[in-house]
Amino acid sequence: MDFSGALRERRVRLRLSQLDLALRAGTTQRHLSFIESGRSAPGRNMVVRLAESLELPLRERNELLLAAGYAPAYPEHALDDPELSHVRTAIEHILRGHLPYPAVVVDRGGRLVAANRAFDLITEGAAAELTGPGANLYRLALHPDGLAPRIRNLAEWGRHILVGIGHLAELRAELSAYVPELEPSSGTLGFAVPLRLASAQGELSLMTTVTTFATAVDVTLAELKLEAFLPADPTTAEALAAASAVQAPGNM
Numbered sequence: 001m002d003f004s005g006a007l008r009e010r011r012v013r014l015r016l017s018q019l020d021l022a023l024r025a026g027t028t029q030r031h032l033s034f035i036e037s038g039r040s041a042p043g044r045n046m047v048v049r050l051a052e053s054l055e056l057p058l059r060e061r062n063e064l065l066l067a068a069g070y071a072p073a074y075p076e077h078a079l080d081d082p083e084l085s086h087v088r089t090a091i092e093h094i095l096r097g098h099l100p101y102p103a104v105v106v107d108r109g110g111r112l113v114a115a116n117r118a119f120d121l122i123t124e125g126a127a128a129e130l131t132g133p134g135a136n137l138y139r140l141a142l143h144p145d146g147l148a149p150r151i152r153n154l155a156e157w158g159r160h161i162l163v164g165i166g167h168l169a170e171l172r173a174e175l176s177a178y179v180p181e182l183e184p185s186s187g188t189l190g191f192a193v194p195l196r197l198a199s200a201q202g203e204l205s206l207m208t209t210v211t212t213f214a215t216a217v218d219v220t221l222a223e224l225k226l227e228a229f230l231p232a233d234p235t236t237a238e239a240l241a242a243a244s245a246v247q248a249p250g251n252m
Contacts, residue, residue: 010064024053059219059222074218095226106224109171136171195207
């Protein structure tokens with residue numbers, strides 16, 4: 001797709017008018033119209049301003065720059081690159097600090113980058129090929145050989161996951177087949193969807209929070225997500241603390 005089409009597609013996707021985007025980017029609607037019609041070629045700074053005004057992920061900002069004929073503005077390093085050693089240290093510190101509660105770091109595609117030792121309680125009984133670094137966390141959660149047989153509210157939790165992976169169309173299609181239909185309920189949903197998971201410590205009720213590196217200017221770092229599991233009731237908090245106490249010390 002050429003730049004004008006790529007820009008227009010993203011603006012429409014975000015339900016912004018040309019005037020809205022022009023005001024955000026500090027230009028005129030007429031100029032933006034010329035850009036989207038291909039009658040005007042934007043300079044590099046204008047492309048960057050438009051991408052920032054659309055609040056696009058860094059990867060998409062680079063894609064827009066390439067479509068316009070410019071070099072990407074944002075670097076992309078592998079996580080094991082020496083340039084990101086401080087990031088790896090920070091991730092290890094955060095994961096360890098979240099104990100005794102489980103926490104993981106995943107990349108844009110949901111692949112597991114790192115986890116603390118409390119996450120073992122979540123993955124117990126799952127097939128080996130669905131766990132470990134590089135495994136897909138969303139597939140682990142919903143696959144019949146993963147966590148699915150232990151999730152007591154699979155339909156509800158599964159829908160929660162599927163909504164969050166709309167950008168992964170192929171994976172979403174695969175996992176949709178594993179999620180049962182959600183029966184209508186007259187009750188209220190509450191303030192969050194808990195994960196109700198059977199475990200060796202009894203049934204756990206867990207909420208999740210997601211944290212990102214908001215000020216990242218590296219594509220890899222910007223796409224990492226820290227997902228932390230928190231107890232939704234005192235019984236779960238006690239179970240997680242007890243499980244952590246019997247695990248081998250010194251592990252993340």
